[in-house]
Amino acid sequence: MSTAREIEEAIRTLPAAERDKLLQHIPALFPEFADDADWERIIQDGRRRPELSRLLDETEEQLRRNPNSLPRVKPADFGE
Numbered sequence: 001m002s003t004a005r006e007i008e009e010a011i012r013t014l015p016a017a018e019r020d021k022l023l024q025h026i027p028a029l030f031p032e033f034a035d036d037a038d039w040e041r042i043i044q045d046g047r048r049r050p051e052l053s054r055l056l057d058e059t060e061e062q063l064r065r066n067p068n069s070l071p072r073v074k075p076a077d078f079g080e
Contacts, residue, residue, distance in 0.1 A: 062069050
């Protein structure tokens with residue numbers, strides 16, 4: 001299969017149980033998309049996290065006082 005349309009058509013021909021099985025495996029097939037869903041779930045979670053809040057507050061304060069106190073992110077940090 002060479003195009004997204006062909007893949008879509010092939011998926012539509014699957015029995016419902018096989019489509020459900022495929023749907024459950026999509027995060028493993030496309031891990032780059034799973035992270036977005038994980039982050040969105042974390043962002044939408046309303047539970048309090050005092051330790052995380054404290055750490056973020058301290059880091060923001062540190063950066064406010066000295067913007068160069070933490071290392072800058074570089075493309076190489078992401079394997080590029």
